[in-house]
Amino acid sequence: MTSLTDLPSQTVPLLQVSDLCKTFPIGKGTSLHAVDHVSFDIRPGESVGLVGESGCGKSTLIRVITRLLDVTSGTIQFDDTILSTVAVRQFPKSPHRKGIQLVFQDPTDSLNPRFTAYDTITEPIKRLEGGHNKAQLQARAAELADLVGLPQELLSRFPHQLSGGQKARVGIARAIALNPKLLVLDEPTSALDVSVQAVILHLLADLKERLGMSYLFVSHDLNVVRLLCDRILVMYLGKIIESGPVEQVFNHPRHPYTEALISAIPSFEAKPHPIPLTGEPRSPINPNPNVCRLYGRCPKGEDKCQQVMPTLKEVAPNHWAACHFHN
């Protein structure tokens, strides 16, 4: 996993997102800026973690990338093809539909209660590949069940007959059924117990190694992101405010928000008191483009922060932060 961080920078990115915006009109010329000029890329075989608090636009961003929502402006390039111009309704017919798959947050809600595990796992194969006979499908389902460590006798069960960990495995098997190049994981372990969470994290690490997928791992559990990802993107109110190699961001956060986020992680070890973020986040509705989004909650905020929006600057190799006071 660590060797991937040293990939030569000329490697062609698998996913390249540039200047992506997504706004939702909420009437009378006002709009909610959910994703605001976001740019990043994911290289083949790389795991990128996306963290931020609820309401910061993580889910909107992944819905735009997985083409479940239309783009307001900006481009998404996946494997040499511009996907941002493909309409949401046309995307299921796109050859790239197979290449991007999602693992959802709640393993119970994201499975069809009237589908057996077998139906769930073979559904994407039937829909997007087609042309398989029953024996082939059964062989594929058995192979996938083995891959995710789901006992084959459970394939005939319905979701309510499976445990949380088993349902999570079914969700993962469905997502990897078509050998996607990019797997988007939306808080895949937040509904699981620690004992099961550890199993699923090991499974995900193992699958990545065996199938060579890239991961976009969305979570608000920073400990989990640290274990599984090579690079981390920190999002705050629609903007990426810090990005860099995971260990470096954890050990030397440069943005006050990242610092607060990391200091708030509960741990067994005694540690200095968490850095408090006071007050409520600013409104994402028609935000002033010249005021830093964290202004008002930030312990470092000064006049400059409400006059000039800080932009991402490279503060160390591959480590970017958007703060006037990144030192």
Next chain:
Amino acid sequence: MTLHQSASSTTATDTVTAQLLSVENLDVEFRTRSGTVKALEAVSFAINPGETVGIVGESGSGKSVTAFTLMGVLDRAGKVANGKALFQTDRVAVDLLREPESSLRQLRGKELSMIFQNPRTALNPIRKVGKQITDVLRCHTDLSGDALRDRAIEMLASVRIPDPEQRYDAYPYELSGGLCQRIMIAIALACAPKLLIADEPTTGLDVTTQATVMNLIKDLATQQQMAAILITHDLALASEYCDRIVVMHAGHVVESAPTHSLFRAPRHPYTAKLIAATPEPHKAFADLIPIAGNLPDLKATTIPPCRFSQRCDRYEPALCDQAPLTRQQPVPEHHVACWKPLE
């Protein structure tokens, strides 16, 4: 802490006790169509005034059932088969499990209160949040009219809600998850209870909001000298905010100890495994070790006496096939229910 001394000290409880709450040998069963589920068996622990105690364990370990039983809000299928829960009120010690509903209503919200896991479903969606605070005050205090409103606004301010006067008239859907949880805390603490039961109060909240909510509970508990039970599956969170921790597995209390002692030297194999399975800053991926196996079926007619024995790698046939009820005390205040505890 009375795990095994409980039998000898019960006679003395009526006269004098330093403990605010003492739960002794609690058994709870659920009758279902497919059999009786023995959800809790011989659960014993005690809370001292002003102390924060964490109850941790996987889902299905009986944490929430314990809380619901103490509050007297157990589902109708649930039945207390045995046990006592002595709660020290101003005048007398009452057994929460035998008290009639009418006097429990006097206690709930005033002497002991609870905050629930999901604030959005626990709050009344069609009632202004301020009104939901005054409901509690109207039940338990002599306040009326403007005094009620003023006190509710004061409570909103004490849980650090910005613009409390305006927020008094807000509905739950208008507030964020963190703010809703603070409203719940304001309702729970409106009458300055002696004991607060917090059932996963921060699950579903962000880490930054979690820190704010937990610090708030801790600060208010210190100010009001209130004891608290924090129910969580997050060991790291419990370790930061609790004085003592009770570890539950499949309806048994397997270990209970002061926080630092528990994390420095866990004695029960289950506690050690839970700690090993928790992701932590500075923990390598290879050191994150899953717990094998599942909780035993609590509906079965024969549940192994040690409910962890089937998942335990220290299992020894003859020895571990007896109920591990003799609690050993490796160090003072550190109790473990295991025949072969870790050294």
